[in-house]
Amino acid sequence: MKKEILRAYKFRIYPDAEQRDNLARTFGSVRFVYNWALDLKTKSYKEGIKLNAGQLSAAMTTLKKTEEFSWLKEVSSVCLQQSLMNLDVAYKNFFKGQNKHPTFKKRSNTQSARYASSAFTFKDGKLTLAKHKKPLKMKITRELSGDISSITISKTPDGKYYASLLVKEHYKPKSKTAKQLGIDLGIKDFAIFSDGKRVANPKHLLSSMKKLKRLQRHLSRKVKGSKNRDKARIKVARLHSKIANQRADFLHKLSTQIINENQVICVETLSIKEMMKTRHIARLVGSLGLNQFLNMLRYKSEWNEREFIQIDRWFPSSKTCFECGTINLDLTLKDRHWKCACGAVIDRDVNAAKNILKEGLLMLHSNT
Numbered sequence: 001m002k003k004e005i006l007r008a009y010k011f012r013i014y015p016d017a018e019q020r021d022n023l024a025r026t027f028g029s030v031r032f033v034y035n036w037a038l039d040l041k042t043k044s045y046k047e048g049i050k051l052n053a054g055q056l057s058a059a060m061t062t063l064k065k066t067e068e069f070s071w072l073k074e075v076s077s078v079c080l081q082q083s084l085m086n087l088d089v090a091y092k093n094f095f096k097g098q099n100k101h102p103t104f105k106k107r108s109n110t111q112s113a114r115y116a117s118s119a120f121t122f123k124d125g126k127l128t129l130a131k132h133k134k135p136l137k138m139k140i141t142r143e144l145s146g147d148i149s150s151i152t153i154s155k156t157p158d159g160k161y162y163a164s165l166l167v168k169e170h171y172k173p174k175s176k177t178a179k180q181l182g183i184d185l186g187i188k189d190f191a192i193f194s195d196g197k198r199v200a201n202p203k204h205l206l207s208s209m210k211k212l213k214r215l216q217r218h219l220s221r222k223v224k225g226s227k228n229r230d231k232a233r234i235k236v237a238r239l240h241s242k243i244a245n246q247r248a249d250f251l252h253k254l255s256t257q258i259i260n261e262n263q264v265i266c267v268e269t270l271s272i273k274e275m276m277k278t279r280h281i282a283r284l285v286g287s288l289g290l291n292q293f294l295n296m297l298r299y300k301s302e303w304n305e306r307e308f309i310q311i312d313r314w315f316p317s318s319k320t321c322f323e324c325g326t327i328n329l330d331l332t333l334k335d336r337h338w339k340c341a342c343g344a345v346i347d348r349d350v351n352a353a354k355n356i357l358k359e360g361l362l363m364l365h366s367n368t
Helices: 017-046 053-065 070-074 077-095 203-221 227-261 279-288 290-303 348-366
Strands: 003-013 111-116 120-123 126-129 147-155 161-171 180-185 189-193 198-200 264-268 307-311 337-339 345-347
Touching (some): 017 070, 120 147, 189 348, 203 227, 227 290, 264 348, 345 348
Parallel strands (some): 180 264
16 A cells, blocks of 8 residues: 655756856845844843744744845745744754754855745746746656655755755555564674674775865865865865765665565664764764664655664663673673673674664564
């Protein structure tokens, strides 16, 4: 039986000079409104006043009526409202402990604007945005089947434009399987499975990350404001984009394979913030996309009616002997193998994956 899901499709777009100018005004206005609302919300909070999304929206409407900020009327009001909604979501995630406190948006980062269904038309493969006179040239590489609920237009630091379409479509879940899997996520190996299989970090991704480090050093030596610095900045931005694409491709393929082959997927709950505090692995941790991978497993499990279980982050999966349950309190990070008092010779990572599966199944059965 098919179910309704939301799936994102990302396509390259090629705006002409007039459209680029229009998008630049939209990006700037969206960024301004987000930063203005963040500043207003922060100052009000310090004064003991909590502003909600509705109050910020009313304040923005008043702001647009002033002569000083009347230029905000030149862009779609839908995009400005979406910017306020994005800030509201950012605050909710912050209070849930999922993200850091919202920060001001910078012009040098990826610029984006979100258009709700009322602010665009998409007909016969042609996309026309509100305040635009003609359709955007877009390279559609996949067939779309369903209604588009929203579109996000973005410009990356290397000057490329993209359209991300969020589509409501009917999806048939994968057939059920009897297999179950525990996953221990790592640094040396990206993932270790409870069946003993190891998934190495992709070599091309590691190679690109080494190259990025070298390009960033070159960039730091260039004189600020010079043409050479701008050229070096674009090279860094292009490589950042390449790394993001390589990482996403690797994570999508691996997560899809896991979902296709297993009915129950058990993983640990990671604290990326704590992992980033370890200096010698911080850069690698930030580049691997561990949270991105967990999010993929989560929503793909939901799509395909799989059981996705995250165990408590404090569960001693590595220190607990899978065979007898004894906890080795003396185990250190350097100990990759150890021998338990029961006689079992233990591979630290595979042992952890087995324990994660065992604990996950206990959690699953206790909830049924």
